[in-house]
Amino acid sequence: MPHQRNVRNFYLYHAAMLRRHVRDIATLAGLLLIASAILAGLAVAAPTRAQFIAAEQSDPVTLHNFGELRQEGTLTTRRVLSGATLTFAANGPARYRMTLALAADAATVETVTIAVNGVAVGTVRPEPTMRDYTFEYTLLPAAWDLDMRDTLTIGFLDASGPASSGQPGGIWLSRAEVGPYSPWAMLRPELFVPNLLILLVSYLAIRAIRGVGHVQRVLFLSLPFPLLALGSWFLPSATLLAAYQPGLHPLRALGILGLIALVPLGAAGARRAERRAAQTPQRASRRQIAHDLALIFIVALGFRLLWVVLVPPWLAPDEGSHFAYVAHIVENGEIPHPPPYEQIYPTFSPEFGQSWTNTLYSRISTVGGGSVPDLVHFPIAYDYESVREYKAAPPDRYNQAGGTATPYPPLYYLIAAIPYQLAWDAPILSRLFASRSASALLGALSCIFGYLMAYELRRDRRWGMALGLSMALLPMYSFISASVNNDVAMVLSSTILAWLVVRVLRQPTISPRLAAAIGIVSGSLLAIKPTAAALLAVAGSVLFWRVFPRSRLSLRSIWSGARPLILAGSGLAGIYCLLPLYRLATLGAAGSTGSVEGLASAALVQGSRYSFLSYIEFQQRAGLTYFFWLFIKTFWGVFGWLELYMPEDTYILIALFYGIGIVGLCAQFAFHAQTRSQLTLLCGLIFAQLVFMFLIVDYFTSFAHSGSGLGLQGRYFFPVLAPALFVLFSGWSYLCGEHRLFLRLVPLGMLILQLISLATIVAKYYGVIIG
């Protein structure tokens, strides 16, 4: 009997052990299943191996600008003209090896630069006898520019010889081969290890949630896991492929790997976050907050003023049109309007056109000249003094309207016109810098409201400082808010609105002042630029939800609920209606393409021709490349006329920052009930802006009737910059156990990004290469 009891106890013990660990085992099995699926996916997506032979018709290869075929004995060759390209379909990111069999006629002496996807990979000087030349190129998942993900385009630049077929001389191609440099093995360590790391994080996160309810568990499993599955392929693959770039400094590669290693540490800290979050920080005094705001404002303004003077004239998106609007208000003495006109002036004033030429705009920008710029940087030998001093007499300053900015409401431009008017007698560049300074001031103010929003949410000055300083130092926002652009005022008013909405949520009662403020800010927002209108819907919903009578309906409860709504509505109407009334009184009918309103009416007139399903397919075709460009590159930092990028590694780190932040955010949503309502509100604001920009602006106003997108850019999402940064930081902070060091490091990281951006600007435009 004792023996039987022992055996029974043994089994019971092990059964209990098994039950205790069954969840772990199931979790690990699930994770391994995901890992297998990821690896299988990688294995299936083997990179391209393709060949082009001049003597044969090669369907998968596209030729451009090649000359005639030539037969010499058994060898068939095709003439390579200058600018010839050979495009192969590529099956995915990998390191590729390209072999070109080339020969040159004796008279040809020039070297040829071989470029792949626009990147020079080497130069060759072909000899009279046919020879193979080999090059390597890494197609990076994160380095895709539009349409560069699926193709490898081999270009022959500066090819000497005749510019057209039929003339003697030239370079001849007989064969081209593209193949993977190394096999895309399933167990390739640089991909496998980081994928395992991510899975380890998931496992730690699951372990950290013991004790929470089933609903949260399901929520967690349904939300972050698909994200992790995606992230585990994309982020480490992108990061590691970038880290293994030839020539990358080992320290930098180690830095990237170190960042990945931070993730499991963060997951382990998630439980600690619960304890820390329970500790209520000491409430700050008004004086302390005022000091914080002053410091943020000074830093934000200081950096923006740097951008004001360092960004060369006119080299910011749409700056010419926005400046023309401001100039029109001051010089013509009216707000720009669409036709009919009483007097006909040029679209841009002669003064503006001359300054454009003087500042070499079209020679240094790919947008300005519509071709490849011939200047690497602003020349050393040039008469800059006359450029600085150039100004025209008033008749040469008149313009017809505000270029493409004409249909926009005038509030921002009226503000920017003040410094323009003050500098009226100064050269045009000084007037430009003065108008830019008005933007800088508004941009710096918005950072203050970012602080207030974060403080309102967390009641912690550290959060306020982190968010305010991050907004102050975010490179793309610094750049845009240091140019003449109505986006700046739009971001200011939308950040104020986000702060007020958060106050509505947090305050026990809604004061008449708060309700009126919401209305006035909403009205201002519409009077600046209507592309942040979605935020108004969220603000209105929150306000309505807060004032909706919870108890039995009575006249008293309805009135107390309706009063804030009436106040807010009056404020909105007061601001928004007055300006258009003034505008309509002076100016004629609206309806120009280029504005949301104009395009919307155009769409209504023409009727929808392209379905929403085709729009989704259109976005799918653009793929990750497009979204990487939209939400990472153009949101964090692409300068000039959206043609000057930061180093590629920077964007990869930002992608990593996004990925980890979103994972943390999902975990916080699932397990931290105290912050759920705040995060829901902020995510609601973000979601509303996303839906508005994609569905209303991009689809209804453009794609539905033209079949192509409007051309969204990251800056169009700046109205939700403060909420977006807050939720990302919140996710990170949660994973870091709400450690205060994180909130200190975030502005430091932004400062580094800011310095990298400034270095990028001075390197490109002024030929000063730092580091």
Add this chain to the structure above:
Amino acid sequence: MKWLTIRHRIIAIVVVLMVILLGLLPVRVQTGDDFRTPMNGATAIPVAPLYNNATVTQEFPASGKAIASLSLQLATYQRRNSGTLFLTVRAYRDAEWRIIGEQAVDKRELVDNLFHVFTFQPPLEAQGAEQISFTIQVDGDDKQAISWWINPDWQPTNYRLLVNGVPRGGTGNFIVAYEQRTGLLFQTLPEIWGRVSIFLDPVWRLVLLMSILLIVPTSIIILLRDP
């Protein structure tokens, strides 16, 4: 004394170290606009067989103050020639051509159809925007002749090509590289300032300076405060 805590001292040291590190960053500043004769799809041709002290002169406007190197695309007619090629660089100053640099190269060192690089150490003082000319003179008989590739279709203003003193259309294939001022950030501040303020009049230069002066102390205060 709240301002003398260990934490503050550590932060102060870190800030100072960071500023020092920033100042020690290596910097390269362009001092001239490097130039290469464009081909624009044209076919290069040899200027003429050069021998028996024949000369070819190319004039061009200098865009920098110090010429670091001059590269010429020379042809050797697929052979190894003996003799010497003399290069003389002149600058037009005070209404006369003055020699600012000379070099000689053994023709055996020349590689057919490739650019031969003449490096000047110290760089030649060209004093910005001045007209510069360089002349190659080649000795030996016609069996030792070399040539220089030219673009016969491109000749902008202030560019002049002379063969044995006689003007000729086109421009020789050459590359001019100007000296790059290299050094540490704090050493090159005057050059950096000169470049980044090209569009700024004194008022906006002051704004640039003030914004830097505004940022640095405020950032330090933020670092030292503990919210």
